[in-house]
Amino acid sequence: MLARPGLMVRLRRLAGPLLSVAMLCLALWALHRLASEVSYREVARYVHGLENYRVALAVLLTAGSYGVMILYDWFGLKYIGKRLPGAQVSLISFISYAFSNALGMALLISGSIRYRFYIQAGLSTAEVAKVVVYCTLSFWLGLCALTGVTLLLVPVPPSLPLASWRLPVAAVLTLISLLWMVGSRLLGRPLRLWRWRVSLPGTLVATRQVLVGAVDWGLAAYVLYLLMPNQVDTGFGHFLAIFVLAQIAGLISHVPGGLGVFEAVMLAGFGAEGNQGLEAPILGALAAYRLIYYFLPLFAATVVVLWREARGLRQKTLLAPWFTGLLPPFFAGLTLVSGAVLLFSGATSALPQRLAILRDVLPLAVLEVSHFLSSVVGMMLLILSRGLQRRLDAAYVLTLILLVLGAVLSLLKGIDYEEATLLSLLALALAPAHRLFYRRASMFSASFSWGWIIAIVAVLGCAGWLVGFSYKHVEYSNNLWWEFSFYHGGAPRALRALVGATAAGLLFALANLIRPARPHLQLPSEDDLQRALPLIKNYSSAQAHLALMGDKTLLFDADNRAFIMYDVEGRSWVAMGDPVGEDEQARRELVWTFRDQCERAGGWPLFYQVRQDDLDLYLEVGMNFLKIGEEARVELAGFNLDGKSKKVLRNTINKLTRDGMRMEIVPADAVPALMPQLRKISDAWMRDKGVREKGFSLGTFDPAYLERTPMALVWQGEELVAFANLFLTDNKEEASLDLMRHLPDSTAGIMDFLFVNLMQWSRQEGYRWFNLGMAPFSGLQNRRSAPLWSRVGAMLFGRGERFYNFRGLHKYKDKFDPVWEPRYLAVPNGIALPLVFANLASLISGGLSGMVRR
Numbered sequence: 125m126l127a128r129p130g131l132m133v134r135l136r137r138l139a140g141p142l143l144s145v146a147m148l149c150l151a152l153w154a155l156h157r158l159a160s161e162v163s164y165r166e167v168a169r170y171v172h173g174l175e176n177y178r179v180a181l182a183v184l185l186t187a188g189s190y191g192v193m194i195l196y197d198w199f200g201l202k203y204i205g206k207r208l209p210g211a212q213v214s215l216i217s218f219i220s221y222a223f224s225n226a227l228g229m230a231l232l233i234s235g236s237i238r239y240r241f242y243i244q245a246g247l248s249t250a251e252v253a254k255v256v257v258y259c260t261l262s263f264w265l266g267l268c269a270l271t272g273v274t275l276l277l278v279p280v281p282p283s284l285p286l287a288s289w290r291l292p293v294a295a296v297l298t299l300i301s302l303l304w305m306v307g308s309r310l311l312g313r314p315l316r317l318w319r320w321r322v323s324l325p326g327t328l329v330a331t332r333q334v335l336v337g338a339v340d341w342g343l344a345a346y347v348l349y350l351l352m353p354n355q356v357d358t359g360f361g362h363f364l365a366i367f368v369l370a371q372i373a374g375l376i377s378h379v380p381g382g383l384g385v386f387e388a389v390m391l392a393g394f395g396a397e398g399n400q401g402l403e404a405p406i407l408g409a410l411a412a413y414r415l416i417y418y419f420l421p422l423f424a425a426t427v428v429v430l431w432r433e434a435r436g437l438r439q440k441t442l443l444a445p446w447f448t449g450l451l452p453p454f455f456a457g458l459t460l461v462s463g464a465v466l467l468f469s470g471a472t473s474a475l476p477q478r479l480a481i482l483r484d485v486l487p488l489a490v491l492e493v494s495h496f497l498s499s500v501v502g503m504m505l506l507i508l509s510r511g512l513q514r515r516l517d518a519a520y521v522l523t524l525i526l527l528v529l530g531a532v533l534s535l536l537k538g539i540d541y542e543e544a545t546l547l548s549l550l551a552l553a554l555a556p557a558h559r560l561f562y563r564r565a566s567m568f569s570a571s572f573s574w575g576w577i578i579a580i581v582a583v584l585g586c587a588g589w590l591v592g593f594s595y596k597h598v599e600y601s602n603n604l605w606w607e608f609s610f611y612h613g614g615a616p617r618a619l620r621a622l623v624g625a626t627a628a629g630l631l632f633a634l635a636n637l638i639r640p641a642r643p644h645l646q647l648p649s650e651d652d653l654q655r656a657l658p659l660i661k662n663y664s665s666a667q668a669h670l671a672l673m674g675d676k677t678l679l680f681d682a683d684n685r686a687f688i689m690y691d692v693e694g695r696s697w698v699a700m701g702d703p704v705g706e707d708e709q710a711r712r713e714l715v716w717t718f719r720d721q722c723e724r725a726g727g728w729p730l731f732y733q734v735r736q737d738d739l740d741l742y743l744e745v746g747m748n749f750l751k752i753g754e755e756a757r758v759e760l761a762g763f764n765l766d767g768k769s770k771k772v773l774r775n776t777i778n779k780l781t782r783d784g785m786r787m788e789i790v791p792a793d794a795v796p797a798l799m800p801q802l803r804k805i806s807d808a809w810m811r812d813k814g815v816r817e818k819g820f821s822l823g824t825f826d827p828a829y830l831e832r833t834p835m836a837l838v839w840q841g842e843e844l845v846a847f848a849n850l851f852l853t854d855n856k857e858e859a860s861l862d863l864m865r866h867l868p869d870s871t872a873g874i875m876d877f878l879f880v881n882l883m884q885w886s887r888q889e890g891y892r893w894f895n896l897g898m899a900p901f902s903g904l905q906n907r908r909s910a911p912l913w914s915r916v917g918a919m920l921f922g923r924g925e926r927f928y929n930f931r932g933l934h935k936y937k938d939k940f941d942p943v944w945e946p947r948y949l950a951v952p953n954g955i956a957l958p959l960v961f962a963n964l965a966s967l968i969s970g971g972l973s974g975m976v977r978r
Contacts, residue, residue: 168475170408174351182347182416189343190421193221195336197238200258203329204251215428216242222425223457226418243743258333265301265330266337267375271368272298278365281393305330341368348413353405356394366393384586386410423546426458426553452560452744456513458550459505459523464583465543466502466530470495470621471590473614474538481539492608492617494536499587499621501530503628506580510572512561514716515744520554520561527551563713564682584626591618645692648678653832655680656687659705665735666851666860666895668704672832675819676700679718685710688718691820696963697727700821702738715741719952728960731950733821733898742950749948754934756896756942757858760887763894763941765880773939776873777880783871787881788837789850795831801844802830805865812868820967823849823862836861838878845870846878852891859886860895879940898947899934 197217201208220238238259242252275294303310307324324330345367349360357363370389387410394406482491504526511519531547534540595615598604607616648656653671656678660668671678676689686705691698699718703711715731722729731742732752739749765774790798806825810816817824830849838846846866852859861882866874883894951960 165473166404167408167411170353170405171412174408174412178350179412179416182350182412183420185343185347185350186417186420189340189347189417190218190221192336192340192343193217196259196262196340197255199262199329199332199336200255203258203325204254206247206251218421219425219428222421223454226422226461262333262337263340264337265304265334266339267341267368267371268297269301269334270338270341270364271372272296272301274361274365274368278361280365280369301334305334341371344371344417347417348409351409351412351416353402353409355402356406366390369393422461426454426550451557452515453513455523455550455554455557456509459509459512459527460579460583462527462530462547462550463502463505463509464586465546466498466505466534467583467587467625468590469534469540469543470499470502470537470625471587471618472594473618474540478539482536486536488608490536491538492620494533495538495617496621496624498530498533498537499625500628501526501533503584503625504632505530506583507629507632510576514720515561515563517558517561517564520558524551524554527554562709563716580629584629587625588622591615591622594618645677648674648676652678652680655684656704659685659687661854662706663704663853664706664855664857665701665704666853666858667701667733669833669851669860669862670700670821670823671704673819673823673826673829675824679714679721681705681710681714681717683710686714688714690718691967692727693963693967694959695727696730696960696967697722697725698730698732698820698964698967700732702731702734702741711738712741712744715745719745719747729952730960730964732964733947734950736946736948739948739950747950747952749950751946752949753898753900753947754944755898755947756937756940756944758883758894758896758940758942760883760891760894763883763887769939769941773876773880776876780871780873780877784841785845785871785874785877786839787878787885788839789885790835790837792832792834795833795835795849796827798835798837798844798847799827799830802835802847802865805844805847805867808868809865818969822968825863825865830863833862836878836882838866838874840870846874848878848882850882851895856890856892858893858895859889859891860897883940896937896940896942899937899944 194214194217197213198210201213216238238252238256242255247255272294275290276298280290304324305327307330309327311324325333342364345364346360348367349363352363367390370386370393373389374386387407390410391403391406394402505523508519508523508526512523527547528551531544531551534544534547595618598615604616604619648671653674656671660671670676671687671689676691679688679690681687685707686703688699688703690700697718703714705711705714719729729747731747733755734742734749742749764770765777795802803825823829833849834852836848836850837844846864848861848864850859850861859882864875864878879896886894949964
């Protein structure tokens with residue numbers, strides 16, 4: 125019964141990718157039926173026969189279309205009242221659309237690229253979300269307006285599914301755009317949707333959104349219109365009606381780039397009007413459109429990013445960190461494309477003129493082996509692209525080797541200098557980027573999500589369809605597998621290459637299936653704690669001493685240069701704080717390792733109370749951040765009790781000192797002898813407060829834990845009245861305390877006495893900071909424009925006294941004049957936040973029962 129919810133979650137996660145694959149298969153089947161009489165050679169002949177002036181005009185219009193797309197971001201930033209350098213905005217807009225148009229998943233890809241850039245530029249998460257929503261709405265509003273008006277004016281072929289619904293659909297789409305443009309004037313107030321209030325933009329802003337989107341789509345349509353055969357030219361309006369319907373079908377299918385779906389609708393639209401025999405030219409025009417409108421911008425974006433990265437590395441500009449974080453997934457995407465190119469090339473025959481040249485200089489065996497191996501290399505590049513995304517050193521080296529090998533094989537199998545050039549350029553760009561791929565983990569340690577697996581299978585499926593399409597005129601027989609010829613061996617070579625690529629993929633999948641099972645969680649042994657102790661003592665944050673509690677699993681890197689302490693509750697794998705250690709590379713590697721380990725176990729990796737200086741560790745692995753409060757740190761060099769604001773505190777300390785109260789610091793080896801007295805105080809304190817021991821981020825009264833740290837003791841004459849165990853770093857960067865207990869009937873102000881004396885003692889010992897710990901939900905904004913989580917946290921901070929004294933805790937710590945530093949929860953995308961917070965609360969409270977009682 126317990127496994128059932130997990131199964132349902134997995135099924136929901138699989139539903140989207142499986143639907144996309146189903147739509148792709150349906151589109152490929154439709155293409156096969158519509159182009160049953162078309163041969164690959166006819167399509168290639170049309171592409172090669174396109175006039176130069178038409179290709180040049182298509183390229184210019186493509187540049188214009190991508191130039192219009194830049195206006196989405198410009199106007200989006202203007203709408204939220206932010207100004208950024210125009211060159212930076214243009215750059216990121218072009219890169220995001222070049223990738224999202226070519227690879228599909230526009231909201232995910234372009235949104236993630238914008239997020240990385242705009243966060244680096246100083247925008248908040250909410251502001252980035254507003255820009256992304258503005259751009260997405262402009263994109264769809266323009267398409268709705270253009271589609272609605274076109275369908276109102278121009279009829280569509282009756283064989284298309286929407287032909288009978290043309291006028292109602294056109295009216296609805298046009299009405300949506302019109303209502304958006306005049307909605308603010310008609311309503312006069314924000315629109316209420318359930319519990320949400322949506323403020324519609326002014327007429328000028330809304331009209332600008334619709335017009336920019338419509339112009340963008342119109343230019344994209346005219347690019348394809350220029351490339352279409354003259355025989356199907358019945359006017360741009362008629363063409364536009366079919367084009368927009370095909371684009372909508374491709375977009376709602378969620379197939380990357382609408383591949384197959386867009387082509388099937390276009391072919392059905394034009395082939396249904398007596399244009400039989402023109403299927404090959406139409407498919408040729410669509411293939412040329414893919415190359416010009418999708419591939420050329422992708423190639424240009426690649427060059428631009430690499431140039432900016434090289435410039436950033438030389439000049440140490442502010443953009444370099446963002447590009448450094450972008451490049452690994454960028455290279456991964458290009459490697460995926462390169463692998464697909466090799467697979468698709470292996471599924472088609474080489475040009476006869478080039479084969480004639482090879483026949484005079486190469487043995488047939490070299491051609492056959494090269495064709496087979498190029499497809500195997502293509503499949504391996506698909507697999508290695510995941511390793512590049514995960515920044516694996518082994519994936520980097522293997523990819524570099526295979527790119528060069530693939531370029532050589534492309535020349536040997538058919539003088540395919542176009543794809544050889546692509547592979548060589550990618551290898552040249554990848555070669556100097558070795559420092560970005562710093563992880564020493566094995567390729568078999570990389571986890572493959574269902575979406576990634578389905579993408580690889582989809583590419584392989586398209587290659588299989590292309591084999592069938594290219595050689596449909598060849599009757600299948602078992603003898604095909606053993607035929608070898610320069611001019612008549614295309615089909616056998618394609619079949620063998622497809623089987624070789626499939627075998628390579630299956631072997632890798634089998635190796636992943638038989639890899640060692642994930643280790644069971646184990647609490648640290650004494651040896652583990654001793655191994656962690658030097659790292660704890662030399663770390664910049666004293667909170668690393670929480671590892672000594674022994675209640676959290678410790679994950680070390682291979683060389684024991686850093687570790688992560690974590691615990692598991694439900695599906696949430698919660699790491700306490702940042703990775704502990706001074707070696708930056710080891711800390712980065714641990715974040716990746718922890719995430720991979722969680723994904724293999726089907727869990728959610730979380731990092732609790734991470735510092736602002738370390739956010740880039742989690743940005744690299746694609747995590748987001750929720751501010752959960754602020755930590756109070758007192759700079760000891762300037763700490764004193766002078767001034768009017770410290771009068772009450774100063775009087776309290778002076779009074780208790782006159783009453784004979786004093787503080788003593790004892791080393792860890794003297795703590796065991798004091799344990800009976802300490803337990804007496806702790807038990808009395810807990811009975812008086814009516815609380816229970818917590819855990820995870822707070823210490824508990826455990827003798828094994830307390831005996832590992834020095835202790836601060838407060839004496840009233842000869843009686844021990846209070847104690848606190850200390851976190852002290854050897855580098856003198858920070859001092860702190862964890863477990864604080866005192867006798868219930870002790871003198872008022874005893875905690876103030878303890879804190880002040882500890883700070884004065886720490887300053888005398890040379891420590892730089894004193895950490896007072898975190899104030900939950902402190903510093904969160906309750907403005908209307910703030911994210912929902914921030915508003916909920918701010919409400920709890922201000923009105924949640926019945927649950928916890930959030931405001932009182934902040935006020936108490938604030939009287940020591942600390943520096944308040946934000947602390948975050950790093951979370952992955954696609955998680956159930958309410959369940960995550962419940963799991964986190966259960967860990968901190970010491971179990972489910974601790975969540976409902978003190």
